[in-house]
Amino acid sequence: MFNSLCLQTDVTCIEIIDKHVFAGIGGFLHIYQLPNNNLIKRLKIFEGQKIYGIKPNLNLSKLIIFGGKHISLTSCPQGNFEEIEKSTHHILSDWILAVKWIENDNKIATVFMHNKLTIWNKDFLKEISVKCEERCILYSAHICYDSHKELLILSGTVFSEVLLWKPLNSHENKCSPVLKRLKEHNGVIFSIDYNPDNGLICATSDDRSAVLWKMTSTNPQDIQINKLCQVYEHLARIFRCLILKECFITVGEDSLIIVWDFNGSLLRKIETHQGGAVWSLGYNKNLDVICSGGNDGAITTFRVNPKVVKDYSSLPNREIPKIVGLLRAGNMICLSEKAVLYYHDVIWQEVARYPDLQKYCILQISPCKRLFALAGFDGQIYIYRENHLINKFFLQHKSRIFAFHWLDCNRFLVTQKDGILILYFIFNNTINFIQSFIFPSSKERWPTCACALNDHIILGDRKGNIYNFKIGHESPINTQKKSHSYLGVTYLYFENNLIISLGRDGFIKRYKLSNNNLECIDSNKTKFSWLVGLENNLLLSFSGDNFVVSDFKFQRILFETKCGGGHRSWDYVTNSKSIIFSFIKQKIIHTCQLNMEDFMPKDVIEGFHVREINALKVLKLSEDYHLVISGGEDTILRLSIAQFNRIKILETFKIHLSSIRAINYYKLNINKYLLITAGGRAQIICWQIEIQDEKISCIEKCNFYESVSQEEGETRIMHLCIANIHEQLYLFAGRSDGLIKIFSISTDMNLKLENSISHSNHCISNLALIKGGVNIDLLASMATDGNLKFWSISDICYNQSNEALNFFKIHQSGITSFSYILKDDRLITLTGGDDNCISLTLFGIHKQNSFISLAKINVDQNFAIHCAQITGAFLLNGYFITSSIDQRIVISKWLYKDNEVKFSMLEKYDTAIADPQGLEAILDKRSLYLYIFGNGIECVKVNI
Amino acid sequence: MGKTSKDKRDIYYRKAKEQGWRARSAFKLLQIDEKFNILNNVTRAVDLCAAPGSWSQVLSRKLYLNEEINIKEPMHLFYTDAIKEALEEKPPTTPTSPPKKNESVKIVAVDLQPMSPLPGVIQIQGDITKYSTAQEIITHFEGEKSDLVICDGAPDVTGLHCMDIYIQAQLLLGALHITCNVLKTGGTFVAKIFRGKDSDLLTNQLLTLFQEVHVAKPKSSRNSSIEAFVVCQGYNPPQGFDPKLITPYLDVSNKDFSTLEGINKVIIPFIVCGDVSAYDSDTTYPLQLEGEAPYVYRAPVQPPIAPPYSFKQDPTKSDIDNFLKKIDEAAKRVGLGLGADVKDLNETVRKLSISDVNLPSSSNNVKGAAQFDLPEDFCKDDTKTKQMFDNGPYFDLITKVDKVQKPEKDNETEASVNLRTMDFKLMPDFEFLYKEDGTDPEMIQTLLQHFSMGNIVNYTTCFCPE
Numbered sequence A: 001m002f003n004s005l006c007l008q009t010d011v012t013c014i015e016i017i018d019k020h021v022f023a024g025i026g027g028f029l030h031i032y033q034l035p036n037n038n039l040i041k042r043l044k045i046f047e048g049q050k051i052y053g054i055k056p057n058l059n060l061s062k063l064i065i066f067g068g069k070h071i072s073l074t075s076c077p078q079g080n081f082e083e084i085e086k087s088t089h090h091i092l093s094d095w096i097l098a099v100k101w102i103e104n105d106n107k108i109a110t111v112f113m114h115n116k117l118t119i120w121n122k123d124f125l126k127e128i129s130v131k132c133e134e135r136c137i138l139y140s141a142h143i144c145y146d147s148h149k150e151l152l153i154l155s156g157t158v159f160s161e162v163l164l165w166k167p168l169n170s171h172e173n174k175c176s177p178v179l180k181r182l183k184e185h186n187g188v189i190f191s192i193d194y195n196p197d198n199g200l201i202c203a204t205s206d207d208r209s210a211v212l213w214k215m216t217s218t219n220p221q222d223i224q225i226n227k228l229c230q231v232y233e234h235l236a237r238i239f240r241c242l243i244l245k246e247c248f249i250t251v252g253e254d255s256l257i258i259v260w261d262f263n264g265s266l267l268r269k270i271e272t273h274q275g276g277a278v279w280s281l282g283y284n285k286n287l288d289v290i291c292s293g294g295n296d297g298a299i300t301t302f303r304v305n306p307k308v309v310k311d312y313s314s315l316p317n318r319e320i321p322k323i324v325g326l327l328r329a330g331n332m333i334c335l336s337e338k339a340v341l342y343y344h345d346v347i348w349q350e351v352a353r354y355p356d357l358q359k360y361c362i363l364q365i366s367p368c369k370r371l372f373a374l375a376g377f378d379g380q381i382y383i384y385r386e387n388h389l390i391n392k393f394f395l396q397h398k399s400r401i402f403a404f405h406w407l408d409c410n411r412f413l414v415t416q417k418d419g420i421l422i423l424y425f426i427f428n429n430t431i432n433f434i435q436s437f438i439f440p441s442s443k444e445r446w447p448t449c450a451c452a453l454n455d456h457i458i459l460g461d462r463k464g465n466i467y468n469f470k471i472g473h474e475s476p477i478n479t480q481k482k483s484h485s486y487l488g489v490t491y492l493y494f495e496n497n498l499i500i501s502l503g504r505d506g507f508i509k510r511y512k513l514s515n516n517n518l519e520c521i522d523s524n525k526t527k528f529s530w531l532v533g534l535e536n537n538l539l540l541s542f543s544g545d546n547f548v549v550s551d552f553k554f555q556r557i558l559f560e561t562k563c564g565g566g567h568r569s570w571d572y573v574t575n576s577k578s579i580i581f582s583f584i585k586q587k588i589i590h591t592c593q594l595n596m597e598d599f600m601p602k603d604v605i606e607g608f609h610v611r612e613i614n615a616l617k618v619l620k621l622s623e624d625y626h627l628v629i630s631g632g633e634d635t636i637l638r639l640s641i642a643q644f645n646r647i648k649i650l651e652t653f654k655i656h657l658s659s660i661r662a663i664n665y666y667k668l669n670i671n672k673y674l675l676i677t678a679g680g681r682a683q684i685i686c687w688q689i690e691i692q693d694e695k696i697s698c699i700e701k702c703n704f705y706e707s708v709s710q711e712e713g714e715t716r717i718m719h720l721c722i723a724n725i726h727e728q729l730y731l732f733a734g735r736s737d738g739l740i741k742i743f744s745i746s747t748d749m750n751l752k753l754e755n756s757i758s759h760s761n762h763c764i765s766n767l768a769l770i771k772g773g774v775n776i777d778l779l780a781s782m783a784t785d786g787n788l789k790f791w792s793i794s795d796i797c798y799n800q801s802n803e804a805l806n807f808f809k810i811h812q813s814g815i816t817s818f819s820y821i822l823k824d825d826r827l828i829t830l831t832g833g834d835d836n837c838i839s840l841t842l843f844g845i846h847k848q849n850s851f852i853s854l855a856k857i858n859v860d861q862n863f864a865i866h867c868a869q870i871t872g873a874f875l876l877n878g879y880f881i882t883s884s885i886d887q888r889i890v891i892s893k894w895l896y897k898d899n900e901v902k903f904s905m906l907e908k909y910d911t912a913i914a915d916p917q918g919l920e921a922i923l924d925k926r927s928l929y930l931y932i933f934g935n936g937i938e939c940v941k942v943n944i
Numbered sequence B: 001m002g003k004t005s006k007d008k009r010d011i012y013y014r015k016a017k018e019q020g021w022r023a024r025s026a027f028k029l030l031q032i033d034e035k036f037n038i039l040n041n042v043t044r045a046v047d048l049c050a051a052p053g054s055w056s057q058v059l060s061r062k063l064y065l066n067e068e069i070n071i072k073e074p075m076h077l078f079y080t081d082a083i084k085e086a087l088e089e090k091p092p093t094t095p096t097s098p099p100k101k102n103e104s105v106k107i108v109a110v111d112l113q114p115m116s117p118l119p120g121v122i123q124i125q126g127d128i129t130k131y132s133t134a135q136e137i138i139t140h141f142e143g144e145k146s147d148l149v150i151c152d153g154a155p156d157v158t159g160l161h162c163m164d165i166y167i168q169a170q171l172l173l174g175a176l177h178i179t180c181n182v183l184k185t186g187g188t189f190v191a192k193i194f195r196g197k198d199s200d201l202l203t204n205q206l207l208t209l210f211q212e213v214h215v216a217k218p219k220s221s222r223n224s225s226i227e228a229f230v231v232c233q234g235y236n237p238p239q240g241f242d243p244k245l246i247t248p249y250l251d252v253s254n255k256d257f258s259t260l261e262g263i264n265k266v267i268i269p270f271i272v273c274g275d276v277s278a279y280d281s282d283t284t285y286p287l288q289l290e291g292e293a294p295y296v297y298r299a300p301v302q303p304p305i306a307p308p309y310s311f312k313q314d315p316t317k318s319d320i321d322n323f324l325k326k327i328d329e330a331a332k333r334v335g336l337g338l339g340a341d342v343k344d345l346n347e348t349v350r351k352l353s354i355s356d357v358n359l360p361s362s363s364n365n366v367k368g369a370a371q372f373d374l375p376e377d378f379c380k381d382d383t384k385t386k387q388m389f390d391n392g393p394y395f396d397l398i399t400k401v402d403k404v405q406k407p408e409k410d411n412e413t414e415a416s417v418n419l420r421t422m423d424f425k426l427m428p429d430f431e432f433l434y435k436e437d438g439t440d441p442e443m444i445q446t447l448l449q450h451f452s453m454g455n456i457v458n459y460t461t462c463f464c465p466e
């Protein structure tokens, strides 16, 4: 009945086997082919149980897959992974921490959470079980060596110790003694690895450190172990480690992957998984690739230690470098303190001396990186192509040039006093005056960056303003005030007819020109601050003393180098493959060149939300082609397409200041939707979604939040509803302080507060519109008090009454899910609560003139179908679906007859999505598509 | 933001400080007691996983010191008139002499961590899942058995729910093992559970040992948290029951609730405790509640005297470095770099992140205390604070700095004529550009053509001759 179509959640296990990534996602085994990352097989191993380990035998004909107490043997005929099949499934008595094939693949060893080892034969019949004398709970274990005789168990306890013990020296009923205790940690041991080739042991812990030991003798009487190093760099708990030939790798809760040498020096630090925990790690020698899986559901591969070519040089004659620049082919130019211009291709060569530029000089390189200009205090300008002077001239006013900006290699803009900007055009090797502009008056009256789009010139300044000039007009057409706070605009460029601005405030904003006006279409806050460049998904910024290269899409740091900060002279040049960065530090010119291919992690699966998804809506675009809109604890709004068993992310927006808790939409016309998202800090954002064939665009229209006073609590918006009342749209926002605020929505999608009603002094948990039947237009509100209240929409929108029509106590505590069917004057509601209870309630609606009242007629309740908070409910004719934190998705049958409602459970599905926050259902002919969201997302098709 | 932010987010956190509880958990026990009267006629009790000790505090005050604890008393927000009158009628409760201590009361509190002493409470430091700890507790109850065992233990959660739920169940088993050895027949057992995958199987098994079992959710426990409590009353082990063999009783492997039959399929009732007047921990309340004395910020009552792990208690150099680095970064991020403001900023950051728990006197740790103040938020709070640090304060810092930042002085005034180094006469080959040269219409035409070629800025195609 239930068929899981796709699943994106914690990747709890990764194993690279013969150029294939085997990943455990929920209870499903996924096999991807490297390096093209194609999914070649998806196989259900367990239902509702996550996979924690995958262990192939030597000839790859069999795999053991385990998770929790479950263990399964799969067979793989002729090592053909596409034909892999599940053969047996066992449920053992305790949680399995480690599994290993031993005795030439004839036996299997398992270690359990209660520090016990069991050896099984090939057919999974128990041969022997041995307990360690230390009877305590383990969080991790590792099995060393391949024969029963040699077996050595490393157990990681809750209380900071790694225990070494051998099952050999024990009899049936006696426990094995602990041979050695490694006590270097200060907290739960989360993982242990051992590399038999170099005899190294690594353990990671809750104390945020990893310790590396070398085992020199394994003689049970005299095990010799020396500590090599203890490393601290992670910002949170370390969950996994892996020892390779020449380095070891640790990953943890802080999303960092750190590569260390055996002395404990950091070789590489990579940010992955968007700040979410990294759960799993795999490595392949032949491909020299590491693979990680995380809380965001991503699987990422990257090189262990890619090369950075670093170079240092100083100028001839002990000249002190002052300004450095990089030209297109990686050639450098440098102006010294004494104003000597140098050029570097292989060595530094003097080009010219400019005593007139010694005290003041601006050096600007054109966007194409072939031309550069030197501009001085007296209005003089020298223009070079590589090392050839092609032009030199004075401006009419022989006064200081405050700024010089290339718009492209034919146009430039100079700024002199009083905000006079002059545009020049280079044509046939002559410089031609085009026109002058007036820069608006301010303290620092010159632009910091510029770009041109057709006959528009866009300028940014130190105050964060962005000006839109147009050729033919002296003053700006319009201005985006404080687009980048007071910190200033650092970089402007255009792409696909959009202008993009970067600021020192860490924001990236996009604008379009409509009717010659510059309009901001969206604004994204990055986690970096001083942004200086964005090229092909590479975001360049300064953070403290460091120059940082990160990938824009996931905002993970790829490379960092200490350069002394952005106040110094620096430059960079990129081409399709590499990036060169140069800067002056301590009178030396430094350069580093990196091949970005090597640095850029590659996603086998793209990351989705980190932590819980709180709210999700699905728009059916066509059969089996759905637009998924989701938001959650990570504050990011995502638009994705679910099709052909996969979820592809279209766009991400990081505009919410706090977690997103509610999403709702309203269809405006055939391809236009109003989308509203809301959450923490009582913030509400309106968006417009337009769907044109395959193209889907989403534009922010209104960002609403009230500033809170000192005394007020921090209010969250918990739920949203949109209603159309006589062609006027209204928004109902249910809040954590028990209020429901009612806004009218204008045609340009702005919100105006119209009314505010109070459900009770309890946090609102749900809102719903009830529409239909005999002209019924109601709002239902639910809260943590367990009450269901009904309101007349016209009363509360037109401020006629702020009293509820009726209320009913349905649950002991919060009502978290709601669905209804209206049949004439009978209302049937399905509610689920924090009290595990499913309640199907029948109401009668009585309408007299304009006065409506409701009465409870009958109710059926069940506490046993679920054993934890119910978070999702969907009611349809004859059936309903509920979901709960207990990870059960249950389909029940119901009946309405003779003023009575009754229901009973039909079937259940155990989802691997932990902490499910809700359920979204799409009805399509005879199938029902269920989107279960929480710590990840699963789409399940149900045939009724 | 700042030190009151936690007060704003969590009414019980604030109330705990106002009423002198070491942790907000105290309300959970009080609300369970309000519903089930588990503390009635109790003279001997065991508190497992007790640190920092708010449950022991409740036991100590109610049982040993014989205090009346009226949890409704300070809660003004939802007073119904009836309660108000009842309160007014009562003579002011200034007791002429403190209530008499009940010297026959025996309370044993166990935790991995030490906690500061409480009147009438014997402390044992140990792991409840270890046999030796169990033995030590048992010796205290030789002869006379205990009336009540409570356990509020929570493991070090990993964030992988199924594993956390499993480990929590192991902790419950440990507690139950001790309980079976020290609890008198008819006694009561209360323990924290995680409601999640298959938790019904576990709670269901408790019916073999107790006459009555309920799953209780105090209102002070957040709705969104998976925590709940089993309240098991009327201890009544089967004939010939050997507490050592507790595990098979609670083996839930290979079972599915829907397949159970008979007594095994009895559904454990779920009860929400805390009456209508109780606060709701999910609701946002203003700091200043109606009818209350003016709100003042209070420091937490009693942090644990030693945190779970020493790195937290005594930050290592790298911890400190990290912290400083973060502060530095924050300061630099907002573009200040140097100057007196940095100090200010550092102060702000410090306040933002730790002043809630930074007591002047004790050498307490930052993380430990914060953890114990909101234990049931085990899986969310840490990340939430992290997020706050990442989003909240930075955001606020930026706006704050906006105000303190003074515009940079234009130090390059036109008056600095000495910068003028150019001797114009020496440069005869210089071209002079006069804007009066006029705009050549042909040039404009060319420029417009130039636009039609596109606005090419990257290097693969630019206007430069090859």
Ligand SMILES: C[S@@+](CC[C@H](N)C(=O)[O-])C[C@H]1O[C@@H](n2cnc3c(N)ncnc32)[C@H](O)[C@@H]1O
Pocket (backbone or CB within 6 Å): B022, B023, B025, B026, B048, B049, B050, B051, B052, B053, B054, B055, B056, B110, B111, B112, B113, B126, B127, B128, B129, B152, B153, B154, B155, B156, B171, B308, B375, B376
């Ligand atoms: C939520 S706190 C208890 C709060 C306490 N009831 C109060 O009101 O102050 C959980 C405690 O369980 C303790 N704990 C966890 N595992 C334990 C174990 N195996 N043995 C003993 N204590 C344990 C922790 O040290 C922690 O202090």
